[in-house]
Amino acid sequence: xxxxPYLPTEKFARWRKFKSSAVTAVLVVCALAVxxxxxxxxxxxxxxxxxxxxxxxxxxxxxxxxxNGGGMANAIVxxxxxxxxxxxxxxxxxxxxxxxxxxxGSDRANDWLRFAADVLNGVPSIVWGMVVYLxxxxxxxxxxxxxxxxxxxxxxxxxxxxxxxxxxxLVPQSYREAALALGVARWKVxxxxxVRTALKGIATGVIVALARIAGETAPLLFTALGNNFWNHxxxxxxxxxxxxxxxxxxxxxxxxxxxxxxxxxVLMGLILALNITVRVLSRDRKHNH
Amino acid sequence: MLTPATHVLMSQTPSSxxxxxxxxxxxxxxxxxxxxxxxxxxxxxLIVLVGWQLYAGSRMxxxxxxxxxxxSSQWDPVxxxxxxxxxxxxxxxxxxxxxxxxxPLGVATAVFLTELAPIKLRQPIVxxxxxxxxxxxxxxxxxxxxxxxxxxxDYLFVWLKHYFGFLPLFQGPIYGxxxxxxGIVVAIMILPIIxxxxxxxxxxxxxxxxxxxxxxxxxxxxxxKIAVLNYARRGLFGAAVLGLGRALGxxxxxxxxxxxxxxxxxxxxxxxxxxxxxxxxxxxxxxxxLYLNSLFELGxxxxxxxxxxxxxxxxxxxxxxxxxxxKVN
Numbered sequence: 001x002x003x004x005p006y007l008p009t010e011k012f013a014r015w016r017k018f019k020s021s022a023v024t025a026v027l028v029v030c031a032l033a034v035x036x037x038x039x040x041x042x043x044x045x046x047x048x049x050x051x052x053x054x055x056x057x058x059x060x061x062x063x064x065x066x067x068n069g070g071g072m073a074n075a076i077v078x079x080x081x082x083x084x085x086x087x088x089x090x091x092x093x094x095x096x097x098x099x100x101x102x103x104x105g106s107d108r109a110n111d112w113l114r115f116a117a118d119v120l121n122g123v124p125s126i127v128w129g130m131v132v133y134l135x136x137x138x139x140x141x142x143x144x145x146x147x148x149x150x151x152x153x154x155x156x157x158x159x160x161x162x163x164x165x166x167x168x169x170l171v172p173q174s175y176r177e178a179a180l181a182l183g184v185a186r187w188k189v190x191x192x193x194x195v196r197t198a199l200k201g202i203a204t205g206v207i208v209a210l211a212r213i214a215g216e217t218a219p220l221l222f223t224a225l226g227n228n229f230w231n232h233x234x235x236x237x238x239x240x241x242x243x244x245x246x247x248x249x250x251x252x253x254x255x256x257x258x259x260x261x262x263x264x265x266v267l268m269g270l271i272l273a274l275n276i277t278v279r280v281l282s283r284d285r286k287h288n289h
Numbered sequence: 290m291l292t293p294a295t296h297v298l299m300s301q302t303p304s305s306x307x308x309x310x311x312x313x314x315x316x317x318x319x320x321x322x323x324x325x326x327x328x329x330x331x332x333x334x335l336i337v338l339v340g341w342q343l344y345a346g347s348r349m350x351x352x353x354x355x356x357x358x359x360x361s362s363q364w365d366p367v368x369x370x371x372x373x374x375x376x377x378x379x380x381x382x383x384x385x386x387x388x389x390x391x392x393p394l395g396v397a398t399a400v401f402l403t404e405l406a407p408i409k410l411r412q413p414i415v416x417x418x419x420x421x422x423x424x425x426x427x428x429x430x431x432x433x434x435x436x437x438x439x440x441x442x443d444y445l446f447v448w449l450k451h452y453f454g455f456l457p458l459f460q461g462p463i464y465g466x467x468x469x470x471x472g473i474v475v476a477i478m479i480l481p482i483i484x485x486x487x488x489x490x491x492x493x494x495x496x497x498x499x500x501x502x503x504x505x506x507x508x509x510x511x512x513x514k515i516a517v518l519n520y521a522r523r524g525l526f527g528a529a530v531l532g533l534g535r536a537l538g539x540x541x542x543x544x545x546x547x548x549x550x551x552x553x554x555x556x557x558x559x560x561x562x563x564x565x566x567x568x569x570x571x572x573x574x575x576x577x578x579l580y581l582n583s584l585f586e587l588g589x590x591x592x593x594x595x596x597x598x599x600x601x602x603x604x605x606x607x608x609x610x611x612x613x614x615x616k617v618n
Contacts, residue, residue: 020508027405030397034484035414037477038421041428044436096328104322105329115603116332122599123339124538126565127592130572130585131342158332185314187321215425218540218565222572242427246541249431257435264428271423 042268049265052258057266062228062244065253072263074230078145078239079270081231082224083210085149090156091206095195097157098164098202103190114165117158126218128155133222145231145238148224152216156209163205167198204281211274215267217242241267343592346585349578358586364551364567366576371583373590375551379468379561380591383543384536386472386557387479392529394476395483400513402484403491415485422481430545433474438465438546441473446558461556466548469557474542479532486531490524490609491517527605534598538591540565564591 056069063070097117101110128151136147171194179189195202217240220226225237226247241263248260344351350358350371361372398418402411442465453459494517502516518525548560549570564587575581 016508016511020510023510023513024405027397027401030394031401031406031414034394034398034480035417035421037480038417038424040436041424041432044432045428048435093328093331096325097332100322100325100329104325113329113332116336118603119596119599120332120336122534122538122595123336124540124565124591124595126538126540126568127339127343127588127595130346130568130588131339133572134342134346154335157335161329161332186318187314190321211423215427217425217427218569221569225573242425242541245427245431246545249427249434249545260431261435264431267425268428271425272420275420275423 045261045265045268048258048261052262053265057259057262061230062259065251065255070259072239072241072244072259072266074227075239075241075244075263076266078224078227078231079214079241079267081145081234081238082148082152082220082240083214085146085234086152086156086213087206087210089150089153090160090209093153094157094160094206094209095164095202097161098168099190099195101161101165102168103194114162117161120158124218125155125216126221129219129222132219137223140235142235143223143225143237145224145234145236148220148238148240149234151219151223152213155213155216155219156206159209159212160205163208164198164202167201167205168194170201171197200281204278207274207278207281211271211278214271214274215242217246241270339592340589343585343589347582347589350582350586353579354583358583359590362551362553366571366580369577369579371580373564373587375553376562376564376567376587377590378553379547379551380537380563380565382468382557383471383475383547383561383563384533386469387475387536388529388533390473390476391480391483391532395480395528395532396487396525398480398484399487399491400517402488404509404513404517415488418481418484421477422485426478426539426541427545429474429478430542433470433542433546437474438470441465441467441470450558457555458557461554461558463558464548464560466546466560467558468547468554468561471543471547471561471563472557474546475536475539478539478542479535482535483528483532486528486606487521487525490521490528490606493524493609494520521609524606524609527602527609530598530605531602534595534602537595537598538565540569544569564588 057071057073058076059073060069060071061074062072097113101113105113132147132151132154136150137143175193175197176189179193180186184192220240220243224240224243226243227237227239229239231238245260245263245267248256248263251257354361354371358371358373359377360374361370362374363370363372364375365371398414402414406414442463446463446465446467446469449459450463498516498520499512502512507515543563544566547563547566549562549566550560551562551567552559554561568584568588568591572581572584575584
């Protein structure tokens with residue numbers, strides 16, 4: 001007799017249960033759909049990349065299409081050089097900024113600085129390329145490795161700053177107090193006690209930032225430009241793996257496409273290695289505490 | 290017996306921890322503090338610098354075209370006439386498509402991870418999502434060109450055209466490279482950030498909420514709907530807006546799959562062009578000053594929109610979590 005859907009009839013209860021399990025199933029499917037692209041990308045990287053990778057790839061310069069052999073030795077070295085230059089720009093600024101946030105800044109100033117860092121983090125990477133083009137390419141009248149390194153380095157700053165702050169805050173306050181009580185100057189307390197205690201955490205943050213920028217292409221397009229030969233002078237254009245992958249991927253030649261896959265596999269391997277380093281480092285840190 | 294000096298020391302209150310400052314450390318201390326302050330201030334300085342440089346680089350285009358630059362759809366380097374509309378259209382459409390795909394998937398995955406997944410399964414899935422975030426844009430582009438686009442062209446697009454061809458969205462010739470392909474690739478790229486921030490938001494929902502709903506006899510779906518999603522909706526919206534901020538600036542992958550044609554078409558199968566990709570493609574080939582200035586103005590528009598969207602997202606996320614920090618990167 002009870003026909004109202006609001007009464008807890010047997011049928012209604014079954015419908016509710018059915019709905020709940022249907023939603024559960026949908027959620028599972030969604031989660032699978034989210035991780036599927038990762039496996040698809042890695043699968044095709046391995047299939048196409050590993051068949052085109054050989055010793056030449058690591059030792060030779062790019063060759064014109066049609067010629068056998070040829071590799072990306074210059075691009076691999078170029079990427080390493082760019083990462084090194086980016087670290088020289090980004091790490092000191094980021095770490096010192098993080099020290100300010102953790103050790104000096106007032107709550108209000110810190111809120112604004114963190115906000116600014118997050119905003120800076122949201123600046124599209126291509127914009128960094130344009131800005132550094134105006135600052136370093138136009139005045140010196142040439143695309144250069146320096147410009148590419150600075151573009152990547154500036155992108156590192158907000159990342160390194162935030163992670164540095166986070167690990168410095170974890171250093172127990174008693175360490176600082178003990179050192180200050182012994183009459184050690186504040187800056188020495190920070191550099192010798194606090195920063196050294198947190199050194200592993202800071203290094204982890206730097207590697208995270210490096211992993212983030214290692215694959216960046218857009219900021220290098222108008223700064224480092226790319227180069228088919230060895231770079232003998234950092235004031236001149238330099239090759240980079242992402243740039244080379246891009247150039248080869250949009251080319252019409254099959255052998256260049258194969259090279260692009262091989263380059264992508266190497267680049268992914270580099271980024272994966274950096275990420276694994278981060279995992280190992282942060283696992284050790286958990287053990288220590 | 291206490292010496293006078295010890296007596297003085299002991300009578301000091303703990304709130305003044307520096308009773309005998311070493312006089313020699315004042316100078317270096319101050320210098321160090323200022324160096325650190327300068328580094329932190331660089332962050333603000335960099336924002337100003339970026340904005341100023343883009344403005345300086347586009348001044349000629351701004352004075353030549355005025356605000357009509359934003360709604361003119363002519364992009365003609367031969368006649369030296371430039372307008373941003375096709376690129377603004379392409380950026381908005383591809384980003385919104387990406388959101389349309391990524392937000393439901395990302396939020397659902399976050400719900401799965403916080404509410405359903407067995408503990409043992411959570412860590413591997415989170416790790417997989419972090420790895421997805423680590424894949425560079427250019428690799429997604431490569432994969433898009435040689436794997437995704439052929440599949441879309443031969444299967445998904447054909448299927449969509451067959452069953453939904455009555456909609457203007459799914460009409461016209463199928464090239465493969467298209468607005469929809471760009472939307473899908475960008476969706477994959479912003480999924481990790483949407484998922485991880487949604488997950489943080491859902492984890493900040495108090496368990497009492499869930500327990501209260503379960504106690505009333507709610508099923509799992511009802512608990513989610515009434516107690517969890519409803520409670521977290523503002524934060525989830527913030528996560529979506531943050532994803533939008535990322536999508537707007539995506540460059541390489543989009544450039545490789547969108548077809549790079551400055552046109553405004555109702556069809557999602559048609560090629561398009563975005564602000565970021567026209568800059569990437571034409572910047573080094575810009576032959577006249579006005580051309581280069583126009584590209585800088587596109588960059589200025591892109592950065593302005595991206596920063597505004599980002600700030601909006603930050604504010605939404607902050608108001609959701611109170612003072613608790615949400616890690617955005």
